[in-house]
């Protein structure tokens with residue numbers, strides 16, 4: 257199944273893959289010292305990085321150096337007219353605090369890219385295409401480790417980049433006629449949206465959504481800018497060096513050869529936000545979200561822009577007209593914690609503006625607070641927590657590593673004393689008690705073939721750039737979900753069950769003895785301790801892991817953010833239901849007798865049940881007077 261060119265691998269590789277096999281053939285006992293040696297090499301990085309080339313990460317579209325740096329203006333040029341007049345709404349102020357403006361500064365990104373380059377040579381070039389796209393198109397970043405980036409590159413995904421993007425799929429009568437020549441000049445025209453297959457207008461003529469703005473600069477109307485596919489160009493990420501096989505599994509491509517397909521659905525999924533949205537009800541006619549998102553455009557939501565660029569009655573240029581539906585450039589997602597890291601590491605950079613980051617951080621928290629709702633119910637002595645996904649994609653979505661959402665439950669007695677906590681988070685240790693709750697997240701893994709090719713163990717893996725297996729994905733699907741469509745789109749559910757159409761998940765918690773109330777909170781976190789420590793400890797090539805870790809410690813170690821909370825008053829059990837299975841029947845006779853005669857043994861044998869269930873006559877005591885009414889209950893239920 258593995259198509260990696262094995263002739264390139266060193267002798268250690270052969271030892272790893274053939275050693276254990278020959279051992280079992282001979283059937284003899286392996287001397288301990290050899291076994292230890294094998295274990296060490298098979299867990300080391302003797303074969304890494306894989307000798308992948310730039311060609312392995314080639315994608316269609318605009319290529320390195322295709323756009324002259326002199327035609328690309330900086331955001332501060334746009335600011336003269338599109339900024340500095342309305343901090344809540346104008347394009348510059350809102351973009352300035354967003355993560356897209358800091359994509360070229362994000363220390364989490366650089367720490368992760370260092371590890372990716374340790375795993376697969378030249379993969380950093382691919383990362384930079386989305387994260388620092390100006391450096392690619394202007395031909396400036398010629399190092400896959402980002403070491404040649406300059407201050408302009410660090411402006412991340414900026415105004416002029418987005419406003420030069422061309423729809424790669426030409427539709428006569430819809431696409432601007434200018435696009436035909438731009439596409440014809442490309443060697444390789446993208447056929448899909450995703451994987452950084454962007455096309456830029458090399459003259460950098462500005463494109464935007466309105467038919468006829470009163471702009472004092474050249475301008476082309478672009479319907480593309482109103483579509484989810486525009487965002488999908490970068491918000492669908494696959495490993496283009498790992499391809500889906502006819503049996504549904506994934507395998508490495510032959511090293512040195514470009515991907516046999518540019519269809520993102522055929523490549524190993526690392527982010528499927530656009531696909532998740534594309535297959536959701538939002539893209540099939542829209543969804544009335546009751547005003548939760550969207551600002552002045554009203555309650556029915558279709559595109560990414562509707563939620564992430566909410567409309568306001570405002571101007572986009574200080575001397576232009578007020579539009580009833582001017583698109584704010586909030587791009588608020590979930591990454592409040594990453595904005596803190598950016599400010600911590602790059603606070604001294606004159607282009608980093610703490611005030612606009614503060615506004616953006618508050619908008620990210622507000623986004624998280626609108627991302628889920630909960631519904632609580634009691635089913636006998638069980639608490640049922642329904643977590644409902646209110647977003648346009650999976651919850652959580654985006655980059656797979658680190659991000660997680662979990663259910664926290666605290667049970668209290670009638671005197672308000674805490675009886676038990678599920679999914680507790682220890683702030684001192686920065687550790688989540690995962691065993692006692694449900695955690696929505698995606699994990700990647702390595703198949704046997706990938707393990708053999710890399711010398712790493714098969715199974716769960718932290719090596720994103722080498723992954724070829726989805727180890728877990730129980731993230732909550734969006735409205736309109738179906739299993740078949742999401743499987744076809746490379747965004748399947750793994751290790752959980754969601755029925756077609758289900759955009760919520762139910763989790764159950766046994767209520768402890770005497771619990772009178774349950775307080776429930778859904779939490780989000782994207783920089784958990786294990787992730788950040790891994791990015792530090794596995795780094796043997798530069799200091800980004802240490803920089804990231806120090807910033808993480810200095811900013812509160814990625815403390816979880818509360819998304820939504822609720823409380824349910826619990827009713828105690830049924831009289832006579834001694835084994836608390838929510839029915840009164842013959843199975844309650846033994847425990848009833850036990851409760852009457854040996855109350856302590858009862859408490860031991862039924863720790864989650866309430867002995868007061870034996871108080872069938874309701875006088876507040878468990879006595880012989882309860883026997884008759886108990887028998888009556890059994891006979892006449």
Ligand code: HEC
Pocket residue numbers: 329330331333334335336337338415416419462463464465466467468469470471472473475572573575576577
């Ligand atoms: C000298 C002032 C000025 C500068 C500088 C300027 N713009 Fe504009 N721009 C305008 C005005 C005025 C409009 C029309 C606004 C309207 O009609 O609402 C406009 C319109 C636009 C639109 C069209 C919006 C739509 O309605 O479709 C886009 C996109 C745009 N500008 C992008 C940019 C970018 C990117 C930069 C920097 C590279 C920039 N502009 C620099 C004044 C300016």
Ligand code: HEC
Pocket residue numbers: 331334335338347348349351352356413414415416418419464465466481482483486561562565572573579581582583585
């Ligand atoms: C990630 C891509 C992206 C970036 C970065 C970006 N824009 Fe935009 N911009 C868009 C899209 C998409 C729209 C249209 C949204 C819609 O109408 O659905 C838009 C709309 C606009 C408009 C018209 C707003 C309106 O509704 O009248 C202006 C003006 C504009 N952008 C200027 C800017 C400036 C200035 C910057 C930098 C400070 C910038 N943009 C950064 C994608 C981007």
Ligand code: HEC
Pocket residue numbers: 484487488491529530531533534538545549557558559560561562563564588589590591623624626627646647648649650651652653654655659782
């Ligand atoms: C119905 C509203 C809605 C629509 C439509 C929507 N989103 Fe979101 N999005 C949200 C909310 C709420 C969050 C915060 C919760 C989360 O992280 O999932 C979010 C989070 C995100 C994040 C951050 C993920 C993370 O964990 O860091 C990204 C990136 C994103 N959306 C991109 C998109 C793109 C791209 C589209 C269209 C293809 C889109 N969204 C469509 C509401 C929406």
Ligand code: HEC
Pocket residue numbers: 355356358359360362365386387388389413418486487488489490491560561564565587588589590591592594620654
């Ligand atoms: C040129 C590539 C590119 C395009 C086009 C693009 N994005 Fe992004 N976007 C990024 C990158 C890269 C990041 C992450 C930066 C980081 O965290 O380091 C990002 C981050 C975001 C976030 C913040 C995620 C978080 O975790 O909080 C949101 C929301 C978002 N984008 C929405 C959109 C929407 C909506 C569109 C379309 C209008 C869009 N993006 C178009 C590359 C792009």
Ligand code: HEC
Pocket residue numbers: 355362364365368369370372379380382383384385386387450451452489490491492493494527589591594653654655721782
């Ligand atoms: C096709 C575009 C694309 C490519 C290629 C890409 N990314 Fe991203 N990446 C994104 C987008 C869009 C986001 C924002 C979504 C989110 O925040 O969840 C993101 C988010 C991230 C984040 C989380 C940042 C945060 O602020 O939380 C990390 C880390 C990251 N990417 C690392 C990498 C590395 C390393 C590579 C190369 C191996 C890479 N990415 C390649 C588009 C891309």
